[in-house]
Amino acid sequence: MDPLLAWRKEFPILGHTTYMISHSLGAMPQRAAVRLREFGDTWASRGIRAWEEGWWEMPVTVGNLVGSIIGAGEGEVVMQQNVSICQSVVTSCFDWSRRRNRLVTDGLNFPSNDYVYHGLARLGARVVSVPSPDGLTLPVELLLDAIDQETQLVSVSHVAFRSSYLQDLAAIVERAHKVGAMVIADLYQSAGTVPVNVRELQLDFATGGSVKWLCGGPGAGYLYVRRDLWDRLKPVATGWMAHEEPFAFEDGPIRYAGDAFRFLNGTPNVPALYSARSGYEIINEIGVAAIREKSIRQTTRLIELADEAGLRVNTPRDARCRGGVVIFAVENGKQVTRELARREVLADYRPGAGIRVAPHFYTTDEELEHTVDEIRTLTQAALTV
Numbered sequence: 001m002d003p004l005l006a007w008r009k010e011f012p013i014l015g016h017t018t019y020m021i022s023h024s025l026g027a028m029p030q031r032a033a034v035r036l037r038e039f040g041d042t043w044a045s046r047g048i049r050a051w052e053e054g055w056w057e058m059p060v061t062v063g064n065l066v067g068s069i070i071g072a073g074e075g076e077v078v079m080q081q082n083v084s085i086c087q088s089v090v091t092s093c094f095d096w097s098r099r100r101n102r103l104v105t106d107g108l109n110f111p112s113n114d115y116v117y118h119g120l121a122r123l124g125a126r127v128v129s130v131p132s133p134d135g136l137t138l139p140v141e142l143l144l145d146a147i148d149q150e151t152q153l154v155s156v157s158h159v160a161f162r163s164s165y166l167q168d169l170a171a172i173v174e175r176a177h178k179v180g181a182m183v184i185a186d187l188y189q190s191a192g193t194v195p196v197n198v199r200e201l202q203l204d205f206a207t208g209g210s211v212k213w214l215c216g217g218p219g220a221g222y223l224y225v226r227r228d229l230w231d232r233l234k235p236v237a238t239g240w241m242a243h244e245e246p247f248a249f250e251d252g253p254i255r256y257a258g259d260a261f262r263f264l265n266g267t268p269n270v271p272a273l274y275s276a277r278s279g280y281e282i283i284n285e286i287g288v289a290a291i292r293e294k295s296i297r298q299t300t301r302l303i304e305l306a307d308e309a310g311l312r313v314n315t316p317r318d319a320r321c322r323g324g325v326v327i328f329a330v331e332n333g334k335q336v337t338r339e340l341a342r343r344e345v346l347a348d349y350r351p352g353a354g355i356r357v358a359p360h361f362y363t364t365d366e367e368l369e370h371t372v373d374e375i376r377t378l379t380q381a382a383l384t385v
């Protein structure tokens with residue numbers, strides 16, 4: 001018996017849908033709806049007083065729940081609205097006009113991050129994107145070779161969104177720190193399904209969001225910054241919540257808060273923080289080690305089923321190099337995915353990769369078989385639409 005299946009009753013959609021899309025939008029825990037009602041009730045009954053009764057601190061109190069998933073200490077994670085904003089905050093901490101102006105990014109990074117980095121070119125940044133030799137993997141040596149004395153920041157995706165390739169963060173941090181560079185890791189596709197400990201890894205920055213494996217819904221991204229860097233970092237992308245005394249409403253330049261509030265900007269997305277908490281609590285309760293153990297077992301099984309069905313897989317076969325997704329490289333992937341959804345099997349399609357299929361802690365083994373069966377049937381039928 002799989003003890004994690006006891007969680008299924010907490011996720012209403014699992015009652016009628018084969019939910020293989022937690023790498024894109026994790027299933028909603030029913031507690032999230034309770035939390036959202038709590039938000040409404042608090043707003044309705046407490047009005048403006050809600051700010052001093054918890055709302056103001058929520059970016060940090062909710063951040064603590066994420067912190068315990070990714071190995072950060074109390075007060076070291078702040079909630080923002082999404083990863084793109086976190087990336088802008090972090091990169092705005094640096095002077096890109098100096099000689100040390102290289103921003104080394106991995107070719108499998110999420111495009112939104114790249115859009116932020118390339119925008120920095122007008123401030124003097126030299127963006128060096130290390131290409132993946134096959135579009136799916138990026139041997140760590142290639143990244144290490146690109147990190148030099150003129151590198152200011154290295155940006156890397158822990159698990160690549162397109163192929164589920166799992167990158168060796170420790171080697172990258174070691175090399176970057178040796179030459180005086182810092183590292184930002186995008187944990188979006190790992191946190192909640194692959195164990196990660198930002199402190200043990202000595203990451204300088206980490207970011208991610210709640211939509212996927214954390215089952216937290218949209219509007220809640222997180223940012224971790226290594227505590228001993230706080231004093232030195234003064235984000236240009238800022239706002240009044242980052243001020244040491246926000247309610248002094250001082251004119252002129254900001255005086256940054258001494259704590260992690262210095263990485264915030266304006267009013268937080270309070271309802272999203274209410275709804276996101278439930279997913280974090282559940283992941284903390286289960287523990288990522290147990291989720292990973294099951295994920296390795298089920299992704300391995302998916303690959304076996306694909307082999308048996310004669311379907312090609314675009315994901316590392318070695319579980320040590322693989323996140324929580326298996327990608328099926330099939331013809332007409334987009335149409336097949338659409339038809340799967342019509343049949344109540346949810347997965348998604350990414351150009352250049354294929355159909356992404358992701359079991360999570362709530363997935364049954366029968367659902368794996370059903371999904372691969374449906375993909376096989378649909379790819380065999382000549383789809384024309």
Ligand SMILES: Cc1ncc(COP(=O)(O)O)c(C=O)c1O
Binds near residue numbers: 084160186187
């Ligand atoms: C690895 C990764 N980073 C970033 C994002 C997007 O982040 P956001 O929409 O929070 O900016 C995604 C997902 O869609 C992703 O998979």
